[in-house]
Amino acid sequence: MLEDHQKKRKISLSRWYRVFLFWIMLSSEGAMNISSGLLSSATKEIKKSLNMNDSKFGMFGTANGLGRVIGSLMFGLLNIKLSRKWLQTLNVGFHALFLVPFKFTDNGIILICMRGLTGLTQMTPSIYLCVWIDQYGIGSFKTIQITMVQLCQTSGKCIGYLINMHYGLDHWQEGFILEAIYLFICFIFCLISGEDWFSRTLYPKYIHRKKNHNKIDENVDEQLKQRLSYTIYEDKDIELEAKSSFFSDLVILFKNPLYILSLLSRCILHGLNTCLHFWLCDFIRTVIHEENQLKITLLYSLICFAGPIGGILTNSILKPWIGGYETRQSSWPLVFLQITASIFAISIGFMKTTISITIITILYLTFNSTALPLVQGILISCVEPELAATGFAIASILTQSLFSGATPFIYGFINDRYKDKYPWLAMFSIMLLQLIAVPVLILLAILRNKRFDELEKLKEQETDQELTEQ
Numbered sequence: 133m134l135e136d137h138q139k140k141r142k143i144s145l146s147r148w149y150r151v152f153l154f155w156i157m158l159s160s161e162g163a164m165n166i167s168s169g170l171l172s173s174a175t176k177e178i179k180k181s182l183n184m185n186d187s188k189f190g191m192f193g194t195a196n197g198l199g200r201v202i203g204s205l206m207f208g209l210l211n212i213k214l215s216r217k218w219l220q221t222l223n224v225g226f227h228a229l230f231l232v233p234f235k236f237t238d239n240g241i242i243l244i245c246m247r248g249l250t251g252l253t254q255m256t257p258s259i260y261l262c263v264w265i266d267q268y269g270i271g272s273f274k275t276i277q278i279t280m281v282q283l284c285q286t287s288g289k290c291i292g293y294l295i296n297m298h299y300g301l302d303h304w305q306e307g308f309i310l311e312a313i314y315l316f317i318c319f320i321f322c323l324i325s326g327e328d329w330f331s332r333t334l335y336p337k338y339i340h341r342k343k344n345h346n347k348i349d350e351n352v353d354e355q356l357k358q359r360l361s362y363t364i365y366e367d368k369d370i371e372l373e374a375k376s377s378f379f380s381d382l383v384i385l386f387k388n389p390l391y392i393l394s395l396l397s398r399c400i401l402h403g404l405n406t407c408l409h410f411w412l413c414d415f416i417r418t419v420i421h422e423e424n425q426l427k428i429t430l431l432y433s434l435i436c437f438a439g440p441i442g443g444i445l446t447n448s449i450l451k452p453w454i455g456g457y458e459t460r461q462s463s464w465p466l467v468f469l470q471i472t473a474s475i476f477a478i479s480i481g482f483m484k485t486t487i488s489i490t491i492i493t494i495l496y497l498t499f500n501s502t503a504l505p506l507v508q509g510i511l512i513s514c515v516e517p518e519l520a521a522t523g524f525a526i527a528s529i530l531t532q533s534l535f536s537g538a539t540p541f542i543y544g545f546i547n548d549r550y551k552d553k554y555p556w557l558a559m560f561s562i563m564l565l566q567l568i569a570v571p572v573l574i575l576l577a578i579l580r581n582k583r584f585d586e587l588e589k590l591k592e593q594e595t596d597q598e599l600t601e602q
Contacts, residue, residue, distance in 0.1 A: 145328060150268050153321070153329055154277065157261050160224055160318035162284030162291070164254045166311040167231065167247075169292020172413075173429065174304040181302075182240045192247045199251025200532050207256045208525030209378045212518070217330035219256050221322040227253040228315035234308035259528050263521045266512045267335060275456050276447055278505035283440035289409070290433040297429070335517050381522045385515060390583065393576040394511040395527050400569040401470070401504045403535020404477075405497075407562050409436075410540045412493070415480075419555045422486050431490050438494045443501020450502070457509025460584040463577035466506050470573050473499035474566040481560030507573075510580070539565075 171178065171192055179189050203223075210219060230249045233242060265277045295307035328334060385391050413432055416422050422431075447454065454469075455461030476496035483489035511527055512520045539562055546558040 156321045162288040163314045165288025166292040169289035170307040173293040173296045174301040177301040191244045195244050195248035196251035199248040203252035203255030204525050204528040208522050211521040223253040223256040225319040228312040231308045231312040235305045259524050275505050279444050282501050286436035290436045390514040396572050397507045397569050398527050399531045399535050403531045406536035407539035435493050439497020440501045442498030446502045457506045463580045467573045469503040477563040477566045481556040
């Protein structure tokens with residue numbers, strides 16, 4: 133019986149259904165961010181209707197952040213033991229369920245608890261999406277697919293703003309019900325999809341469609357992947373999986389220098405964006421002196437949409453130069469992309485008009501949205517496939533703890549002390565941290581290329597040995 137389990141399956145999964153399921157998972161990630169836009173765009177009305185002061189209202193953010201850290205840790209612990217299909221499906225379903233009380237109660241304590249639970253249930257779909265793309269994505273389009281994750285995350289917040297504008301800020305509860313309804317639809321599609329679409333053990337091999345449909349080519353050129361069919365196979369056996377544990381996986385991950393460097397880079401590139409989005413509207417009001425709330429909302433929405441879209445377009449246009457995150461070719465372009473992004477990031481603090489800050493912020497997010505998917509792809513692909521989900525969960529925990537959670541507070545701390553004399557200083561100081569990623573990425577490029585050289589030498593030795601044996 134054990135021998136039957138240890139046999140590797142080879143099955144073919146429909147490319148069209150993989151694309152369809154990608155859109156379901158991508159849109160559910162976007163929908164889960166709608167509530168953030170709903171809360172931030174109706175702050176005054178929510179505090180009034182729930183009889184909250186600023187401190188109590190701030191508990192929405194604290195509870196959500198705590199839930200995200202716990203949710204990331206739970207996914208890291210459970211993804212190697214439980215069905216990823218059910219982890220994905222149940223988290224989407226419960227997330228929808230936890231949104232419903234926002235419509236039917238004005239008890240602040242209950243809603244703060246629900247906000248914490250939505251943070252907890254958001255992290256499994258959010259972390260797993262990039263891992264799923266690496267496993268089931270469409271060949272050379274994987275980098276663009278990961279870039280689209282950023283677009284959906286920021287778009288969800290903008291949709292929250294737009295929903296409140298449509299219904300009126302006094303009816304802010306309506307958006308939570310709309311979000312819950314859509315997530316329930318996503319829950320149904322995940323529920324009816326088979327286990328093979330969320331497997332821990334099935335990984336891609338490429339087969340040429342025209343010449344020999346039965347020949348697997350493991351070393352197929354990246355540019356040919358669009359012309360290839362997709363077959364996936366069982367990569368490891370049940371016995372090995374049973375011996376795996378979260379803590380043993382941690383030891384393996386942190387012995388991998390490529391993982392550590394890409395982890396640090398991801399924390400910086402992704403975490404600082406949280407601070408930027410949190411304080412940008414306030415910066416436009418207090419530093420740029422723009423008081424028109426509608427104009428601020430439209431500018432913020434434009435920035436949130438245009439930045440990631442610019443990243444998708446840049447990634448597509450520069451693809452011959454950048455390559456994909458799985459290739460050697462991406463190592464040094466990634467460094468130059470981050471240098472450019474850092475220059476625009478630092479410049480944000482010195483802008484004086486709504487037009488200039490909009491343009492500079494869009495340019496920053498464009499290059500950030502080009503570099504970040506490469507970093508996240510390297511983070512996932514530089515470890516063994518069975519460790520990818522755990523590795524990305526750890527990256528999420530550290531990003532939330534070290535940067536996403538800390539930098540908004542640091543910004544406020546600097547602003548409280550120096551905003552009268554240097555109103556730009558807080559934004560400048562936080563965005564200056566982008567430069568820390570540059571030497572990290574340089575070291576990552578050197579070690580990655582060294583790793584590729586070692587793999588090429590190993591392949592040459594194996595080829596020479598096979599020829600000798602013949």
